[in-house]
Amino acid sequence: MSVFIGGAWPYANGSLHLGHIAALLPGDILARYYRLKGERVLYVSGSDCNGTPISIRANQEGKTIREIADHYHQEFTESFSRLGFTYDLYTRTDGAFHHETVQRIFLDLMENGHIYKKETDQMYCETDQRFLPDRYVEGICPVCAHPSRGDQCDNCSTILDPLDLLEPKCKLCGNAPTVKKTEQFYFALSAFQEELEAYVKEAKDRGAWRENAIHLSERYLKEGLLDRAVSRDLPNGVPLPVEGYEDKKVYVWIEAVSGYYSASRQWAAENHESDEEFWQGDAKAYYVHGKDNIPFHTIIWPAILKGIGVQGLPTHIVSNEYLTLEKRKLSTSKNWAVWAPDILDRYNPDSIRYFLAINAPENRDTDFSWREFIYSHNGELLGAYGNFINRTLKFIEKSYEGTVPKAEVDSSIKRTIEGLYESVGRKIEEGHFKEGIEEVFAFVRFANKYFDEKEPWKEIKENRASCDQTIATCMLIIANLSQLLNPFLPFSTKKVQGMLAMEELNWAFVACETNTVSNIKPLFERYDVKRIEEEVDKLIKESD
Numbered sequence: 001m002s003v004f005i006g007g008a009w010p011y012a013n014g015s016l017h018l019g020h021i022a023a024l025l026p027g028d029i030l031a032r033y034y035r036l037k038g039e040r041v042l043y044v045s046g047s048d049c050n051g052t053p054i055s056i057r058a059n060q061e062g063k064t065i066r067e068i069a070d071h072y073h074q075e076f077t078e079s080f081s082r083l084g085f086t087y088d089l090y091t092r093t094d095g096a097f098h099h100e101t102v103q104r105i106f107l108d109l110m111e112n113g114h115i116y117k118k119e120t121d122q123m124y125c126e127t128d129q130r131f132l133p134d135r136y137v138e139g140i141c142p143v144c145a146h147p148s149r150g151d152q153c154d155n156c157s158t159i160l161d162p163l164d165l166l167e168p169k170c171k172l173c174g175n176a177p178t179v180k181k182t183e184q185f186y187f188a189l190s191a192f193q194e195e196l197e198a199y200v201k202e203a204k205d206r207g208a209w210r211e212n213a214i215h216l217s218e219r220y221l222k223e224g225l226l227d228r229a230v231s232r233d234l235p236n237g238v239p240l241p242v243e244g245y246e247d248k249k250v251y252v253w254i255e256a257v258s259g260y261y262s263a264s265r266q267w268a269a270e271n272h273e274s275d276e277e278f279w280q281g282d283a284k285a286y287y288v289h290g291k292d293n294i295p296f297h298t299i300i301w302p303a304i305l306k307g308i309g310v311q312g313l314p315t316h317i318v319s320n321e322y323l324t325l326e327k328r329k330l331s332t333s334k335n336w337a338v339w340a341p342d343i344l345d346r347y348n349p350d351s352i353r354y355f356l357a358i359n360a361p362e363n364r365d366t367d368f369s370w371r372e373f374i375y376s377h378n379g380e381l382l383g384a385y386g387n388f389i390n391r392t393l394k395f396i397e398k399s400y401e402g403t404v405p406k407a408e409v410d411s412s413i414k415r416t417i418e419g420l421y422e423s424v425g426r427k428i429e430e431g432h433f434k435e436g437i438e439e440v441f442a443f444v445r446f447a448n449k450y451f452d453e454k455e456p457w458k459e460i461k462e463n464r465a466s467c468d469q470t471i472a473t474c475m476l477i478i479a480n481l482s483q484l485l486n487p488f489l490p491f492s493t494k495k496v497q498g499m500l501a502m503e504e505l506n507w508a509f510v511a512c513e514t515n516t517v518s519n520i521k522p523l524f525e526r527y528d529v530k531r532i533e534e535e536v537d538k539l540i541k542e543s544d
């Protein structure tokens with residue numbers, strides 16, 4: 001089976017924070033899982049280096065767009081690597097490959113009759129003497145009356161045209177813009193209405209999209225799809241591949257989502273591979289992002305793919321809800337955020353992955369608090385998982401002089417483990433990562449209980465054969481936990497596999513072949529609970 005996984009493309013205009021990581025982590029869990037299973041996986045993403053947020057930041061800091069993009073792209077690459085994300089390609093949208101692919105897609109859509117030219121009204125700032133990109137216009141959302149940007153309302157998720165805004169203002173100078181005529185190119189999205197209705201209905205029946213994705217897509221379809229301008233007068237981006245219009249740029253609606261395709265093509269070219277299989281109708285295609293990105297992946301991207309005759313539409317939409325921080329909405333402008341480079345400097349990446357997997361905002365917003373974070377590490381990762389491994393290995397070191405006893409293992413536990421591969425695997429495939437890791441940790445707690453009840457420290461004196469069986473069973477559990485937890489906790493499972501000299505990993509029951517253990521070190525360090533207060537103080541002090 002071929003599995004394509006597309007992680008959302010973070011804007012290269014500011015550091016990644018835990019909200020981004022919570023939205024993107026499912027992609028890496030999927031990629032690791034499917035590779036363990038032996039499937040052909042292509043997992044791609046990249047930094048969005050076009051678009052207005054970057055030019056806004058560059059203006060503010062007196063830097064070039066390229067300098068800003070380089071800085072954050074480099075930082076993103078490092079953060080993802082420190083978090084253990086296993087992208088097959090993590091690229092950027094200001095590269096030649098992306099530009100050429102987007103232009104090709106634009107021309108194909110035009111040749112197939114899906115793009116047309118039209119005279120239109122656009123916001124123009126007399127003070128700044130320029131047409132204003134959507135995000136350069138701010139005002140009041142006509143639907144929910146909250147303050148909103150010109151492209152989309154963050155409060156009610158309505159996709160907007162800046163002309164819809166009430167009380168519009170230029171973001172650059174604060175004055176009210178005027179309206180001027182200009183020519184733009186339009187994507188005939190309305191023509192895909194019926195096809196997309198059938199597509200969303202099929203996804204709903206299959207149950208492979210998050211509920212928020214189904215709801216929002218149904219809402220857009222119910223409101224009726226409108227043709228959308230896909231060219232803009234922007235300072236940066238992909239130039240329009242149409243003679244006489246090279247000054248205009250391909251708008252983010254087509255440009256950004258096409259990154260999945262251009263990254264795939266780039267990966268294929270750089271690795272002398274073919275990526276055709278990932279774009280066929282029978283490939284699985286997961287798209288992993290936050291809920292604000294839903295319509296681009298469930299409506300726009302499928303319409304573009306249909307428009308250029310590509311069969312491989314998104315099959316699974318993994319669109320997380322939001323992560324709050326200490327019960328408050330994350331805000332980058334107010335610096336109410338935990339930044340990825342910062343938390344990675346001081347905490348184990350598996351602690352972060354564990355917390356964001358087991359508290360994943362899958363069906364509702366969830367909260368990150370330093371208290372919960374420290375306690376979940378100390379109590380569950382260290383206290384349950386780390387402890388089970390440590391007590392077993394230490395016992396072998398002490399009572400068996402490091403030689404792992406060979407014995408028939410408990411057959412009911414063997415069956416439980418086999419069942420876990422099937423059940424946890426299904427949960428991962430269906431996008432229920434939280435339930436998946438919960439199930440493995442329920443088994444970790446069971447394993448500790450098994451150890452307590454067997455009392456090997458007594459067995460070793462009273463019934464050596466029985467003790468051999470207990471310890472052999474515990475070792476079997478550890479070997480299999482290291483595989484079952486690999487998609488979630490790659491760093492600590494790698495350590496365990498090192499201790500057990502396991503070579504090849506699979507997503508299937510494995511016997512424990514280890515003969516000796518030595519040099520036992522705890523898997524995790526305990527975090528001092530004093531850190532909770534320190535971290536919360538730091539957060540409050542540094543926020544505005």
Ligand SMILES: [Zn+2]
Nearest residue numbers: 141144153156
């Ligand atoms: Zn609104």
Ligand SMILES: [Zn+2]
Nearest residue numbers: 125128170173
């Ligand atoms: Zn202005």
